[in-house]
Amino acid sequence: MKKLFSNLTVQVLTAIALGIAVGALFPAFGAALKPVADTFISLIKMLITPIIFLTVVIGIAGMGSMKKVGRVGGKALLYFEIVTTLALAIGMLVANVTQPGAGVQATAQAVMQDSKKAEEASKFTSQAGEMNWVEFFTHMVPDNVVGAFAKGDILQVLLFSVLFGLALNRMGQQAQPLMKTFDRLSHAMFGVLAMVMKLAPLGAFGGMAFTIGKYGIATLLPLGKLMLVVYATMFLFIFGVLNLIMRYYGLRLMPYLRFIKEEILLVLGTSSSESALPRMIDKMERYGCSRSVAGLVIPTGYSFNLDGTSIYLSIAVIFLAQAFNIPLSFTQQLTLIAILVVTSKGAAGVTGSGFIVLASTLAATKVIPVESVALLLGVDRFMSEARAITNVIGNGIATLVVAKSEGEFDEARHQLALQGRSVPEELQPEPAALIPRVEVHA
Known part of the structure; x- marks a missing residue:
């Protein structure tokens, strides 16, 4: 029994259950626990940038060829665009078939008349007006490292x-x-991460208690169909599309999901995909991917490969059109997909990015009123877990695909990971940057 409760998965599951109970029974107290979750996420964020820097630098410096760096990055970006566009199209198809916005017209009108919610929505509207792809690309270049x-x-x-x-x-x-030196620093950073992860149950407890305490289960009822459609679509996307992709590359989905179950539960409890970012880099290395591929694809995917966010956005747009009785032609829906492909990248790393992307898309099309996003304010938090979990799962699979296609996948380490055994020293992913190579200078 003692060994069971020392398992991180069991601890996080227990914390989530307790968080739900506290939020439901003591809503005021649960809502006040937001700082607990925020502090844990801040501890994780504290480590994200140094871990990304060290992992990417070590990986690229040891690839041995500039062409290989470009090839890996190119394959990753091509995969991201194909899969996220497919996710957008699937979301729109499902929303058109299931009609989640039908029957909520009364709720939509009531929300639009709620001055407080309209004021909250206006914040996203004003931010959306400032979002564009030119700003996105110029923002990528820091004026101060x-x-x-x-x-x-x-x-x-x-x-x-x-x-x-x-x-x-x-x-x-x-x-x-x-x-x-960088390699030693990298090991030290992952050591710090291991210490921080001991607080994961506390962060999951605080996050879940806050969500239930602040928003309450009752807020889900008017928009329950929308939530059901979003969750079901993401489930089908993972076990349909992503499962087929993995099978094509000779991998299986369920063993992979079991391997990253702790990261999935962590995201479920905190509603933040960033909380799993550093550990996903480490997990993908242990699962067989080379350090160079994992270190490059995972961080890039957090901005360019948001499968869950893409599904949510496409369903949300159609939902709002249905809720406000605005018919959309097939051409208009294709235009929305094209705009979402761009805008979904434009709000990367921005707090409340889902609403900003949605508002900027509505502002660009001028078909659905931007203020209509107020209808989603009450349930967005409950759908953020599904978005974040799908994003995390999708990024890991993208890493596996690129590693397999590049011949950067270690089957021996993969088999050990499937068996739940630790990787022996001789099979540890050697820092490629430390392997001597012959340099040819023109």
Whole structure:
């Protein structure tokens, strides 16, 4: 029994159950526990940028070829665009078939008349007006590297890490002393992460108690069909589309999900996919992917491969059109998919990004009133868990696909991971940057 409760999975599950009970029975107290969850997520965010920097630099510096770096990045981006576009299309198809917005017209009118909710929606509307793809690309370049690390801007840190790794790659043997230091720092950072993860049950408890305490189960009833459609679509996407992708590459979905179950439960409790980012890099290495591929694909996927967010956004747009009796032609729906492909990337790393993307899309099309997003304010938090979990699962599968296609997948480590055994020293993913290689200078 003692061994059972020392398991992180059991601890997080217990914490989630207690959080639901506390939020339901003592809503005021549950709502006041938000700082507990926020503090845990801040501890995780504290480690994200240094871990991304060290992992990406070590991986790229040791790839041995600039062409390989470009090939891995190109494959990852191509995969991201294909799968997220497919997720958007599936979301729209399901929403058109199931009609989740039918029958909520009265609720929609009542929400629009609620001045408080209209005021909250206007915040997202004003932010949406400032979002565009030009700003997105210019924002990727930090005007201050230290500032990028301090703010925890993943895209800016990722860009600097790639450039730094490429520079060390060109230095060859001269960079080896520095790379050894980086490798030791990387191990130290993951050691700190292991200590922080002991607080995961506390973070999951606080997050779930806050969600139930603040919003209450009753807020789900008017929009229950929407939630059911979103959750069912994401379930089908994972066990349908992503499962087929894994089978094509000779992998199985269920063993993979069991391997990352702790990360899935952590995201469920905290409603934040970022809480699992550092551990997913480590888990994908242990599952067989090379350090260079895992370190490059996972952080990039957090901005470009948001499968769950894509499904939610496409369903939400059709839902709002149905709720406000606004018919959308097939051409208009195709236009919405095209706009969402761009805008879903434009709010990466922004708090409340789901609403900002949705509002910016509605503002661009000028067919559905932007203020209509107020209808989703009450249930958005309850759907954020499904979005985040799908995003995490999808990013891990993207890493496996790129690693397999690049021949950067270690089957011996993979089998040990499936058996739940620790990886022996001789099979540990060796930092490629420390492997001597012959440099050819023109």
